[in-house]
Amino acid sequence: MKKASTTAAAMAVLAGITGYMITGCSPAGSTTPAKDAAPVAREEFDKAMQTPTKLTFWTWLPDVDQEVALFEKKYPQIDVTVENVGQGGEHYQKVRTALKSGEGAPDVIQVEYQYISSFNLTDSLLDLRRYGADDIKDDYVGWAWNQVSDDKGVWAIPQDVGPMGNLYRKDLMEKAGLTKAPATYQEYADAAKAVKEKTGAYISNLPTNDPAQVVGLLWQAGVKPFGYDGDKTVSIDVNSAKAKEVLGYWQDLIQKDLVSVDADFNDQYYQGLASDKYAGWLTAAWAPIFLQGTAADTAGKWNAAPLPQWEAGQNVSGNWGGSSDAVLKTTKNPIAAAELAKFINHDDESTAMFANKQFLFPAAKSVLEDPAFTGKKVDFFGGQEVNKLFAGIADTVDTDFQWLPFTDFAYSSFNEKVGTVIGAKGDLGAALDAWQADLEGYAKDQGFTVK
Amino acid sequence: MASNTLPAAKAAGPRRRRASASRRTQTRAAYLFVLPFFLVFAAMLIVPLGYAGYLSLFKSQLIGGLSFAGLANYAEALSDPDFLGGVGRMSLFLLVQVPIMLGVALFLALALDSGRVRGGKALRLLYFMPYAVPGVVATLMWGYLYGRDFGPFAQIFQSLGMGAPDFLSPQSVLGSMMNIVTWEFVGYNMIIMYAALRGIPSELYEAAEIDGASQFRIAWNIKIPAIRPAIILTVIFSIIGTFQLFNEPSLLDSIAPDAITNGFTPNFYAYNLAFVNQDVNYAAAIAFLLGGVIAVISYVVQLQTQRAERKQRKSMP
Numbered sequence: 001m002k003k004a005s006t007t008a009a010a011m012a013v014l015a016g017i018t019g020y021m022i023t024g025c026s027p028a029g030s031t032t033p034a035k036d037a038a039p040v041a042r043e044e045f046d047k048a049m050q051t052p053t054k055l056t057f058w059t060w061l062p063d064v065d066q067e068v069a070l071f072e073k074k075y076p077q078i079d080v081t082v083e084n085v086g087q088g089g090e091h092y093q094k095v096r097t098a099l100k101s102g103e104g105a106p107d108v109i110q111v112e113y114q115y116i117s118s119f120n121l122t123d124s125l126l127d128l129r130r131y132g133a134d135d136i137k138d139d140y141v142g143w144a145w146n147q148v149s150d151d152k153g154v155w156a157i158p159q160d161v162g163p164m165g166n167l168y169r170k171d172l173m174e175k176a177g178l179t180k181a182p183a184t185y186q187e188y189a190d191a192a193k194a195v196k197e198k199t200g201a202y203i204s205n206l207p208t209n210d211p212a213q214v215v216g217l218l219w220q221a222g223v224k225p226f227g228y229d230g231d232k233t234v235s236i237d238v239n240s241a242k243a244k245e246v247l248g249y250w251q252d253l254i255q256k257d258l259v260s261v262d263a264d265f266n267d268q269y270y271q272g273l274a275s276d277k278y279a280g281w282l283t284a285a286w287a288p289i290f291l292q293g294t295a296a297d298t299a300g301k302w303n304a305a306p307l308p309q310w311e312a313g314q315n316v317s318g319n320w321g322g323s324s325d326a327v328l329k330t331t332k333n334p335i336a337a338a339e340l341a342k343f344i345n346h347d348d349e350s351t352a353m354f355a356n357k358q359f360l361f362p363a364a365k366s367v368l369e370d371p372a373f374t375g376k377k378v379d380f381f382g383g384q385e386v387n388k389l390f391a392g393i394a395d396t397v398d399t400d401f402q403w404l405p406f407t408d409f410a411y412s413s414f415n416e417k418v419g420t421v422i423g424a425k426g427d428l429g430a431a432l433d434a435w436q437a438d439l440e441g442y443a444k445d446q447g448f449t450v451k
Numbered sequence: 452m453a454s455n456t457l458p459a460a461k462a463a464g465p466r467r468r469r470a471s472a473s474r475r476t477q478t479r480a481a482y483l484f485v486l487p488f489f490l491v492f493a494a495m496l497i498v499p500l501g502y503a504g505y506l507s508l509f510k511s512q513l514i515g516g517l518s519f520a521g522l523a524n525y526a527e528a529l530s531d532p533d534f535l536g537g538v539g540r541m542s543l544f545l546l547v548q549v550p551i552m553l554g555v556a557l558f559l560a561l562a563l564d565s566g567r568v569r570g571g572k573a574l575r576l577l578y579f580m581p582y583a584v585p586g587v588v589a590t591l592m593w594g595y596l597y598g599r600d601f602g603p604f605a606q607i608f609q610s611l612g613m614g615a616p617d618f619l620s621p622q623s624v625l626g627s628m629m630n631i632v633t634w635e636f637v638g639y640n641m642i643i644m645y646a647a648l649r650g651i652p653s654e655l656y657e658a659a660e661i662d663g664a665s666q667f668r669i670a671w672n673i674k675i676p677a678i679r680p681a682i683i684l685t686v687i688f689s690i691i692g693t694f695q696l697f698n699e700p701s702l703l704d705s706i707a708p709d710a711i712t713n714g715f716t717p718n719f720y721a722y723n724l725a726f727v728n729q730d731v732n733y734a735a736a737i738a739f740l741l742g743g744v745i746a747v748i749s750y751v752v753q754l755q756t757q758r759a760e761r762k763q764r765k766s767m768p
Contacts, residue, residue, distance in 0.1 A: 121513060209705075209709070263708045267598065267601065267706075268599065268601065272600065277600075405513070408726075408729070409727060409729070416713055423709030423710075424709070447512035447515035448514055
C-alpha cells in the first residue's frame with residue numbers, strides 16, 4: 001500500500017511540475033493594440049543598434065551562426081546568442097513555457113507558418129510594422145507574406161518556403177513506358193497503375209503521420225480547411241466536398257495498392273526512398289536536398305516536375321513547410337530583435353547564404369530571381385535546374401491559406417482520426433468527418449466560436 | 452513498512468526508561484537525521500501533489516482562461532473513452548505480461564539458486580544486463596528489430612520465402628510492447644527473487660533432503676513460500692510499472708504512428724493532453740485518477756495475499 005500511494009504521489013508530482021511550468025503564471029501582457037504606432041525614427045534606430053545589447057535567438061536551423069555573424073559584423077554592439085532548444089513541437093512547447101513563466105523567453109524565435117496564429121492567440125508576437133517590416137513586403141513572394149501577416153499586423157519575416165512539386169524516379173517511369181511526368185491527377189492515377197504493374201514500385205506514398213503533406217495537397221486543390229479571425233472565431237471545414245474529393249482520390253489509389261501507406265521520416269521510410277519501393281514523392285522544394293542525403297545511391301535517377309493538376313491546363317501548387325522568424329513581445333530590445341529577424345532574411349548576402357549553404361528554399365525574390373541560384377544544375381536530378389523549376393512553382397502557390405490557432409491539436413487529431421484510417425486503407429471521407437467533429441469539439445471546448 | 456518499525460520502537464522503550472535524558476537526545480538526533488529527507492519529500496512530492504490536485508479542479512480554455520470546475524474534470528475522465536481505453540489496455544497488459552515475466556524470472560532464479568547451472572555468476576549478470584540498458588535505448592533497439600523491411604526478423608522470414616510478420620500493426624503492437632518490457636525487466640525481477648532465495652537457511656534444505664524430498668518439492672514447498680514477500684514485491688512493482696508505461700508508446704509512436712494512439716497508455720495520454728492539447732488541468736485530473744487506479748489495484752493484490760497468508764497459517768496445525 002505504501003508503495004502504491006508513493007507511486008500515485010509520484011505521478012502527481014510529474015503532473016504538478018508540468019502544471020507548474022504550464023500554468024504557473026498567467027500569460028504576460030494584455031492586449032495592447034499597437035495600431036498607428038509611429039514607425040521607429042532613424043535616430044532611435046541608430047541609438048538602439050549602437051547600444052551594447054544581448055539578444056537570444058531560438059532556432060533549430062543548423063549553422064545559422066554564419067548568418068548571425070553577418071548581422072553582428074554590421075552591428076558590432078549587438079551580441080546574439082543562438083540556442084537550439086529542439087525542433088518543431090519541442091521548440092514551441094519551450095517557447096510557450098518560457099512565455100508563461102514570464103522569464104527566460106528568447107527575443108527572436110523561428111516559427112513555422114502554421115504556428116504563427118497559435119502565438120497570436122496568446123498575443124505573444126511583436127507587430128513588426130513599426131520596425132519597417134511593411135517596407136520590405138514586396139521583396140517576398142506574395143503568398144509567403146500573407147502567411148506572416150494579416151490586417152492586424154506583420155508577425156514574422158519569411159525565411160524559407162516549401163512550394164510543392166513532384167519528384168520522381170525517371171528510370172522507373174521509363175520502365176513503365178512513361179516519358180514525362182503526369183500533368184493531371186487522372187494521368188497520375190494511370191501512371192500509378194503502369195508503374196506498379198511494370199516495376200512493382202508505388203508511384204508515391206501517403207503517410208499515416210503527416211498532416212502537413214495532406215494539408216499541402218488540400219492547399220493545392222483550393223480547399224480552405226482552416227480560418228482564424230485573430231480573436232475568438234475559427235472556421236473549420238476539413239470535410240468539405242472538395243477535401244473529400246481529394247482524399248477520395250487517394251483512397252482509391254491506396255485501396256488498389258498503387259500508393260503505399262508508410263509512416264514517413266523514419267528509417268523504414270528512408271530505406272524505401274533509397275531502394276526502389278517508391279517511384280516518386282509529391283513533396284516540397286526542400287526535398288531535393290533532403291533526398292540527396294537520404295537516397296544518395298539513387299543519384300542521377302531522379303527528376304522534378306510540378307504537381308499533377310486537378311484539371312488540365314491548370315497550374316497551381318500548395319505549400320508544405322518553411323519557416324519564418326518572429327520577435328516575442330516580451331523582448332526588452334524590440335528594435336534590435338526586429339532588425340535581426342529582418343536582416344538575416346532580407347540582407348542579400350544572408351539570404352543567398354541560406355539558399356546556397358543551408359539549402360533553404362528562399363522566400364525572398366532577390367534569391368528566387370538570382371541566376372546563380374536558379375541556374376544551378378543538380379547532378380542528383382540528372383543535371384536538371386531544380387531550383388528554377390521550384391522558383392517557378394513558388395509563384396503558383398494559392399495565395400490565401402489560413403491556419404487554426406491550435407495547430408498542435410489539429411495535427412495530432414489528424415493522426416488519430418485520418419492517419420489511422422489511411423493506415424487501415426479505410427474510408428477517408430468518413431475519416432474527414434471524424435476529424436471535423438474532433439476539431440469542432442475541441443474548439444468549442446476551448447471557448448472558440450466555430451463558424 | 453512503517454507499521455513494522457513502530458512496535459519495535461515501543462518494545463525498546465521501557466528498557467531505556469531510566470536513561471530518559473539520553474533517550475530524548477537520541478530522539479532529537481533521529482529526527483534531525485530524517486529531516487533532510489522530509490524537507491525534500493515535502494518540496495518535491497507533497498507540494499507538487501497538492502498543486503496538481505488544485506489544478507485538477509480547474510478548467511482552462513484557450514479563450515476565456517481559467518475557471519473553477521469542481522470535479523468536472525474527473526467526471527469527464529470517467530467517461531472518456533481514450534482514458535478508459537488506456538486503462539483497459541494496461542489491465543490486459545497486466546494480466547498477460549506480468550505473469551509471464553514473473554514466471555520466467557522465478558524459474559531463472561530457482562535455476563540459478565539450485566547451483567546446478569555451470570557459470571551461474573556469468574549467467575546471472577547476462578540475465579540482468581537488459582535492465583542496465585535504458586528503457587529508451589531498449590525501445591529504439593527493439594523498434595529496429597521489429598522493422599518490417601530492414602529488421603532481422605523480417606529478413607529471416609523473407610529469406611524463408613514467407614511474408615514478413617508485422618510486429619507494429621495496430622493489432623500486434625501491444626504484444627510487441629509486452630515483449631520489450633519482459634525482455635527488459637525479467638533480469639531485474641530475477642535478482643530480487645534470487646537475493647531472497649539466498650537468504651533461506653540451508654538447514655531447511657538439508658532437512659527436506661533427509662526426508663527424501665525432490666528438488667522440485669523443495670522448490671515448490673520451501674523456496675517459493677519462503678520468498679513469498681519478495682514475489683509480492685515484484686508483483687506490486689510490476690503493477691505500478693505497467694500503468695506507468697510511457698517510453699515505449701512514446702518512442703514506438705514514430706515508427707508505428709497508426710498503431711499508437713494518443714491514449715495508448717494513460718500516462719502517454721496525460722502527456723499528450725498537457726503538451727499537445729494544452730489542457731494541463733485535465734491532464735492533472737487524469738494523472739490523479741491513474742494514481743488512484745494503481746493504488747486500488749496494488750491494495751487489492753496486497754489484501755488478497757495477506758488473506759491467503761492468514762488462511763494458510765490457520766490451516767497449519
